[in-house]
Amino acid sequence: MATEPITLTRREFLIGTAAAGAGFSLGLYLPFASGPAAAAEQPPEVNAWVVIQPDDTVIIRIARSEMGQGTLTGLSQLVAEELECDWSKVTTEYPTPGQNLARDRVWGSFSTGGSQGIRGSHDYVRKGGAVAREMLIEAAAEAWGVPKAECSAANSVITHRASGRTTTYGKVAAAAAELFPPEQVTLKDPKDWKLIGKPVKRLDTRDKLTGKQVFGADLTLPGMLNASIRACPTFGGKLKAFDESKVRSLPGVRAVLRVDDDAVAVVADTWWQANTALDKLPVTWDKGPNAQLDSAAIERMLEDGLTAAEAFVGNENGDAKAALKGAAKTVEAVYAYPYQNHATMEPMNATARWTPERCEVWCPTQNGEAALEATAEAAGLPLTKCDVYKIHLGGGFGRRGAFHDFVKQAVAIARQLPGTPVKLLWTREEDMQHGHYHPITQCRLVGGLDDKGELTGLHVRISGQSILASVNPKWMKNGMDTFTFQCLLPDGDHAFSYAVPNLLVEHAMRNPPVPPGFWRGVNVNQNTIYMECFMDELAHAAGKDPLEFRRKLMAKHPRALAVLNAVADKAGWGKPAAEGVHRGLAVCKAFASHVAACAEVSVDAKGRLKIHRIVAATDPGHAVNPQQIEAQVEGSFVYGLSALLYGECTIKDGAVQQTNFNDYPSMLIDEMPEVETIIMPSGGFWGGIGEPTIAVAAPAVLNAIFAATGKRVRRFPLKNVDLSSA
Amino acid sequence: MAKLKVNGEAVELDVDDTTPLLWALREQLGLTGAKYSCGIGLCGACTVHIDGQATRACVVTVGSLSEAQNVVTIEGLSADGSHPVQQAWAELDVPQCGYCQPGMIMAAAALLDSNPDPSDADIDANLPNICRCGTYNRVRRGVHRAVVLNKRGKV
Numbered sequence: 001m002a003t004e005p006i007t008l009t010r011r012e013f014l015i016g017t018a019a020a021g022a023g024f025s026l027g028l029y030l031p032f033a034s035g036p037a038a039a040a041e042q043p044p045e046v047n048a049w050v051v052i053q054p055d056d057t058v059i060i061r062i063a064r065s066e067m068g069q070g071t072l073t074g075l076s077q078l079v080a081e082e083l084e085c086d087w088s089k090v091t092t093e094y095p096t097p098g099q100n101l102a103r104d105r106v107w108g109s110f111s112t113g114g115s116q117g118i119r120g121s122h123d124y125v126r127k128g129g130a131v132a133r134e135m136l137i138e139a140a141a142e143a144w145g146v147p148k149a150e151c152s153a154a155n156s157v158i159t160h161r162a163s164g165r166t167t168t169y170g171k172v173a174a175a176a177a178e179l180f181p182p183e184q185v186t187l188k189d190p191k192d193w194k195l196i197g198k199p200v201k202r203l204d205t206r207d208k209l210t211g212k213q214v215f216g217a218d219l220t221l222p223g224m225l226n227a228s229i230r231a232c233p234t235f236g237g238k239l240k241a242f243d244e245s246k247v248r249s250l251p252g253v254r255a256v257l258r259v260d261d262d263a264v265a266v267v268a269d270t271w272w273q274a275n276t277a278l279d280k281l282p283v284t285w286d287k288g289p290n291a292q293l294d295s296a297a298i299e300r301m302l303e304d305g306l307t308a309a310e311a312f313v314g315n316e317n318g319d320a321k322a323a324l325k326g327a328a329k330t331v332e333a334v335y336a337y338p339y340q341n342h343a344t345m346e347p348m349n350a351t352a353r354w355t356p357e358r359c360e361v362w363c364p365t366q367n368g369e370a371a372l373e374a375t376a377e378a379a380g381l382p383l384t385k386c387d388v389y390k391i392h393l394g395g396g397f398g399r400r401g402a403f404h405d406f407v408k409q410a411v412a413i414a415r416q417l418p419g420t421p422v423k424l425l426w427t428r429e430e431d432m433q434h435g436h437y438h439p440i441t442q443c444r445l446v447g448g449l450d451d452k453g454e455l456t457g458l459h460v461r462i463s464g465q466s467i468l469a470s471v472n473p474k475w476m477k478n479g480m481d482t483f484t485f486q487c488l489l490p491d492g493d494h495a496f497s498y499a500v501p502n503l504l505v506e507h508a509m510r511n512p513p514v515p516p517g518f519w520r521g522v523n524v525n526q527n528t529i530y531m532e533c534f535m536d537e538l539a540h541a542a543g544k545d546p547l548e549f550r551r552k553l554m555a556k557h558p559r560a561l562a563v564l565n566a567v568a569d570k571a572g573w574g575k576p577a578a579e580g581v582h583r584g585l586a587v588c589k590a591f592a593s594h595v596a597a598c599a600e601v602s603v604d605a606k607g608r609l610k611i612h613r614i615v616a617a618t619d620p621g622h623a624v625n626p627q628q629i630e631a632q633v634e635g636s637f638v639y640g641l642s643a644l645l646y647g648e649c650t651i652k653d654g655a656v657q658q659t660n661f662n663d664y665p666s667m668l669i670d671e672m673p674e675v676e677t678i679i680m681p682s683g684g685f686w687g688g689i690g691e692p693t694i695a696v697a698a699p700a701v702l703n704a705i706f707a708a709t710g711k712r713v714r715r716f717p718l719k720n721v722d723l724s725s726a
Numbered sequence: 727m728a729k730l731k732v733n734g735e736a737v738e739l740d741v742d743d744t745t746p747l748l749w750a751l752r753e754q755l756g757l758t759g760a761k762y763s764c765g766i767g768l769c770g771a772c773t774v775h776i777d778g779q780a781t782r783a784c785v786v787t788v789g790s791l792s793e794a795q796n797v798v799t800i801e802g803l804s805a806d807g808s809h810p811v812q813q814a815w816a817e818l819d820v821p822q823c824g825y826c827q828p829g830m831i832m833a834a835a836a837l838l839d840s841n842p843d844p845s846d847a848d849i850d851a852n853l854p855n856i857c858r859c860g861t862y863n864r865v866r867r868g869v870h871r872a873v874v875l876n877k878r879g880k881v
Contacts, residue, residue, distance in 0.1 A: 204824075
C-alpha cells in the first residue's frame with residue numbers, strides 16, 4: 001500500500017513551534033514527575049509530540065487518556081515507529097487541555113472513547129514522529145555540512161552513510177528545535193513497520209506493581225482538605241435542607257456545604273472524617289417529579305414502543321413487512337436489556353483549587369478538554385484561566401468521558417473555600433446511585449423464512465432510551481439517534497454484517513428520566529445480543545446449522561465472514577465438543593473492527609453455568625500491539641460477561657436500588673473462561689480494539705446456553721434466570 | 727491514639743479507634759497503594775497482610791490491632807518491586823488500569839506464602855478480588871509464573 005506524502009501547512013508549522021520557547025514555561029504546579037507536560041528546565045521540544053533530552057531520553061506527548069486500555073503504549077509505538085528512536089528510551093507525558101487550547105489544539109482531540117485512541121489519531125501522531133525525525137536528521141546534516149539526503153536515522157542514531165559519522169538524537173535535539181519542519185513527510189508503508197505490530201511491553205506497568213502509581217483518589221496537595229458528598233438519590237430531586245449543627249463539631253470537620261441545588265458535602269481534614277460526618281448529617285430532600293418512578297413503569301413505556309406506529313428508521317431495504325406477510329414461516333421474539341452501572345474500581349473523584357483569578361483541577365478523565373470546560377463552567381471563569389491535570393484513571397469505561405459531574409461538584413466546593421485545594425471522593429454507594437447508566441431498551445424481532453428455510457425478511461424494532469437525546473442532542477439527525485442502531489446500520493463503523501433481502505430496522509425512542517451514558521461497547525452490547533441470538537433462533541426455526549445459516553447471508557461481507565470462519569475453525573465447530581459442552585456463535589462489526597466469538601459452555605442439572613472457553617477473532621485492519629489486543633479482548637469479556645451474568649440497576653421510588661458490589665456483583669476469577677484470541681489484521685483500515693469484542697461475548701454464550709439447555713434467554717441478567725433442567 | 731506496626735516500623739497515629747486501617751494507611755501514613763473501592767470488604771482493592779494473612783483493610787479498625795501485629799502493604803512487599811509476584815506481573819504485563827492490582831498482588835503473595843504451588847482451584851478460592859478491566863487470565867498465569875520464579879530464587 002503506497003502512502004501519500006503529507007503536506008504540512010504553514011499554520012501547522014506555526015502552531016507546532018510556537019511553544020518551543022514559551023509554551024511550556026507556564027509555571028504549572030506539578031505534583032509528580034510523570035504528570036503534565038512541564039517545566040522550564042525541560043529541553044525544547046522538537047515538535048508538539050516529541051521532546052528529546054540530552055541523554056537521549058525520548059518524551060512522547062500523549063493527548064488521549066490511559067485508563068488501562070494501553071493507549072499510552074500504542075500511541076507511543078506509532079510516534080516512535082516514524083521517529084526511528086530507541087524504544088528503550090521512550091517515556092510519555094500528558095500535555096494539559098489548557099496547553100492544547102493555548103496552542104490551537106495542536107494535539108487534536110483529548111477524547112478517549114469509542115475505541116478511538118489509536119484509530120482516531122494514528123495519522124497525525126505518526127506524522128508528528130516523522131516530522132521530528134526529519135528535523136533531527138537535518139540538524140545533524142547541517143552540523144556536519146553534508147546533504148541531508150546522505151544521512152539516515154535508526155534507533156536514535158543518525159548516520160552519514162558516506163563517512164560513517166554518527167551522532168545521537170540527544171546531541172542534535174536542541175539544534176533541531178530551531179529548524180523549520182519539512183514541508184512534506186512520507187509515512188512508512190505498513191510492510192516496513194518495525195515497532196507497530198510488535199507485542200512490546202506496556203510503558204506504565206512498573207508503578208502499578210509497587211503502589212507508586214498515583215490515581216486521582218490518591219492525590220495529595222499541600223494544605224488539601226477532603227470532601228465526601230451526597231446528592232439527592234432521586235433523579236431530578238433537590239436538596240431541601242441539612243442540619244449542620246449536628247456534625248460541625250465532629251473531629252476534623254471544616255465545612256458543611258450546599259453543592260449546586262441537589263447535593264451536600266462535608267469538608268474535613270481527612271476523607272474518613274468527612275464521610276463519617278456526612279453519614280451523621282441530617283438531610284431532607286425534595287424528591288421532585290420522579291419520586292414514584294419504578295422499573296415496572298419504565299418497562300411499560302418501552303413495551304409501548306415495541307408496537308407504536310411511529311419510529312425512526314435506521315436501516316431499510318426492500319419491503320420487510322410485505323416479505324413477512326408472504327413468508328412460509330415467521331419467527332418472533334422480544335428481548336429486554338437492563339440499566340447497568342459502569343462501576344469503575346476507582347469511584348468518581350476530582351481535586352480542585354479555586355481563586356477568583358484561576359481554577360485548577362486534578363482528575364482522572366477520559367476527555368481532558370471536556371473536563372476543562374466543566375471546570376470553567378463551574379468556576380465562573382474563562383477557559384484560559386483554568387486548567388486540568390490528568391491523572392491515570394482507575395477505570396473509565398465511558399463514565400469519565402462525556403460526564404464531568406464530579407469535576408463540577410469539586411469546583412463548586414472549592415469555590416466556597418478559595419485558595420484551598422479540596423479533593424472530592426465519592427463513596428461506592430454514591431457512585432452506584434449517581435451513574436450515567438447503560439441505556440435500557442427492548443427489541444422485537446420478526447423474521448420470515450421461505451419454504452426452503454431461507455431468510456426473506458427481517459423487521460427489527462428497538463424501543464427505548466437514546467443516549468444522545470440526553471447527552472449530546474447536537475449529534476442527532478432530525479431527532480434520530482443513529483447510535484441506537486449500532487451494528488445494524490447500512491454502512492460505516494457499525495454496519496450490519498448480513499445482507500437480508502427485505503430489511504427494516506427501527507427505533508421508537510422512549511426516554512425514562514434515568515440518565516443514560518456511553519458504557520463500554522455502548523449500544524453494540526444489547527443490539528448484538530438481539531441480532532445474534534435471533535439469528536440463532538431463525539437458524540433453528542429453519543432447521544439449519546447456525547454457522548451455515550449465517551454464512552449464506554454474509555457473502556457481501558467477506559471480512560465479517562472471515563472472522564466468523566476463523567472462530568468456527570479454531571473452536572472446532574461441527575466437530576464434537578467435550579461431553580456436556582456446547583457451542584454458540586456471534587459476529588458483528590463494531591467500532592470499525594470485525595469481530596466474532598465462539599463460546600463453549602456447560603449447564604448442569606441445577607442450572608449452574610460454566611463458561612469454559614471463548615475463541616475470539618478480531619480484524620482491526622492494523623494491529624498495533626498484539627499482546628495488548630489480547631488483554632483488551634479478555635478484558636472486554638469480563639466487562640461484557642459481568643453484565644450478562646449480574647449487571648442490572650433497578651429503579652424504585654425514583655432512585656437506583658443497588659448500592660455496592662454486594663447487590664451489583666462483578667465476575668470473579670473463578671468464573672473466567674479461557675480466552676483464545678485470534679488477531680487477523682487485513683490491512684487498509686484502522687479499527688478499534690477496546691470495545692468491539694464486548695459485543696460478541698454475551699450472544700455467543702447465550703447461543704451456547706441454548707445449545708446446552710434448549711432455553712432461549714431473552715431477559716437479562718442471567719442471575720434472574722433459572723437454567724435448571726427441572 | 728492507635729499503635730501499629732506497618733512495614734516493619736512502629737507508628738503512633740492520632741486517630742479515632744474506629745478508623746478503618748485502610749484510611750489510617752492512606753491518610754495518616756501516606757501509603758496510598760491500598761485502594762478504596764467498596765468500603766465493605768467485598769472487592770479486595772484494599773488488601774494488605776496482617777501477620778501474613780491477606781486482609782481487607784477497609785473493614786479492620788485500627789483499634790482492633792496491636793503493635794505486635796505486623797501490617798504489610800504493597801509498599802512494604804519488597805524494597806524494589808522484586809517480589810516474585812511483582813516480577814511475574816511485570817513479565818506478563820498483568821495490570822490494565824492498575825487500581826485493583828496492589829490488592830491482587832497482596833492476595834497472590836499471601837497465597838504463595840501459605841501454598842507455594844497453588845492449583846487453579848486454589849487461585850480461584852484465594853483471589854476473590856474484583857477487577858473490572860478483566861485481568862483475571864493474566865493474574866492466573868502470573869501466579870503460576872511467580873511459583874517458578876520463587877523456586878529459582880531459592881535454588
